[in-house]
Amino acid sequence: MNEGPSLIDTDVHNAVGDLIPYLPKAWHAQWKRSSVGIGGFYTSPVSVSRSDAVPDRGGAPGGDPEFMIKDHLDRYGIDYAILTGSNILAISLHPDPDYANAVVAACNDCTIETWLKVTPRFKGSVFVNASDPAEAATEIRRVGGHPDMVQVILTSAARMPYGQRFYHPIYEAAQEMGLPVAIHPGAEGRGVSGAPTPSGYPTRYMEWHNILPINYMAHINSLVCEGVFEKFPRLTFVAIEGGIAWLPHLMWRMDKNYKGLRDSTPWLKRLPSEYIVDHVRLTTQPIEEPKNPEHLVQIFQMIQAEKTVMFSSDYPHWDNDNPSLALPRMPKSMKRRILAGTAAELYGLDRKPEERQSEDRLRGEPMAPVAAFHAAGGEEEE
Template structure:
């Protein structure tokens, strides 16, 4: 049995030359994205220090201005990355261009894809960049993405990227998203530039999102140059990758909840991607039964019903193929709140496949599968 699939979390790979073409020239001159290539002398030095483990060419390292693009991107991680580099090179190249992106979608029975950045989010949210530079990079990426999706706007759906360095610019950025005809935006779940989602500077922004029916997606990632769950405790890729995605979206939900964003904007829609869904039963149970009843007077102004009720009313979450507890998730929030996302072409999800997807999601009925694989995404992304 085949199902129509709407991929709620698919990525582009930004070609390096897009920045010279789309970025403000003054910003590009002052804060260009550069590639630092490995060289034979460096490789020889690694062999002398590390033996045969160092005897391979490392992937290029990206730098924006004078700052490395990725945080905690150690030599050990670079070596491990080089060992697996060829495993998904074809997919990464395919994601650079709309025509090959569409072809890869056909190969996986993807009817429609909602597209997110790979590198631009790391630039736009980089804590070392001035606000005006972050804003310029977000604008350049969105203009490039608009051209990218114009090749087949019925199948390639842009998710706008916003800069949070200066929250006073959020509404004007949203105006451009609306003018583009886009219905969704992507935000990192972390605290950026010292502001979480309940900050007073965000009040008008949330109201504008609700007024214009703009859906808000939270999508995290590892190795960002900004405080992320785990970065004050770990340096290894293993630990950072374990913490960043699921823990940050849980805290983003609490930020929206306790600051009253859900209460003030009951029709505003949010989705939490690439963190799985199995955290929901425990997290909502804890909020409902331990945190919410403890001191009701402390939250009475902003939380007027059970936290789980807010989630069921206005939140969605992406599942991972093969993850446990999906039936418990459905019992908690309903199957209508589940989305499917491939994370194509990122290497940590390349072992997942849409082949036999009905068998992989055997806990779902046929009607539930249709909703999770397509209908729910249509509802969330408008």
């Protein structure tokens, strides 16, 4: 009997390694010289990644697929890991869109070649340059049909809120390919983005890190008010690593104001909170930890967490969460949904990896879909 996955980690940072083999030659010198090439002010005093996550063979934490399987997936019984990359998302904030487009395409090809073929437990995210939505849409259509690519991912830092129609080609392509769109923090205040807060630039890393959720509030507010979910009714937006406790306040404030100001958003047909529950998903890390754990459960109940929240570890970063310790006591049905159920539905992972492999064998289908994908010119073989 298929019981489905019991644990899906929706934020696992893999370092994709050397992109030179995947980049056009015209960009080799720039990549070697500056890599992503987007400076930043805020540096963690405890480093970004854990020192004990360095692979046995050396290299960057998160850089060895086999070590990640042993150190993270097998250790905690994780059925699937949604890969979100490392130090690449800020490329959307590079002033040269052609370079940024080349880098994200190379990153996607590298992910397919060096990560997704290792195990069916790894699922990839399509990197795009959000500053060039037309080319981003082309990239989504180029690799979004790969059977192990399960979402599109953007940096949460941006030149304008993500609901604005400038970005709609990205959502059109994502909906067409059946992929959710996710954002991830870390580049706020870098490159061509604005200041990381409406009041300007914080002084140091802790202050910057504390206030990241306000950017998530701005994007979700924009997505709803601009009518993105009316225009793209099958689109889901995933807010990775942005916190959770702020969402009830945002929902209440938006609903209150909608009742008096809805003439300014005539395309909305429901309360803003209803769009959020149906179309927005949050991830747990970094989960809020009030002195009374029951208060967090109450917040979960306010936002229908059994539908809106998914587990994430943020492995191998300094504040990553152990899945066996991260969640407070809560109703079992809610916990099952957070640990796997909601992610399984969103990403189409209704079976455990071994069950998927077994069924493929019985049907006589190839175990690794990557070769078929490339043989078909970048489209999944029918």
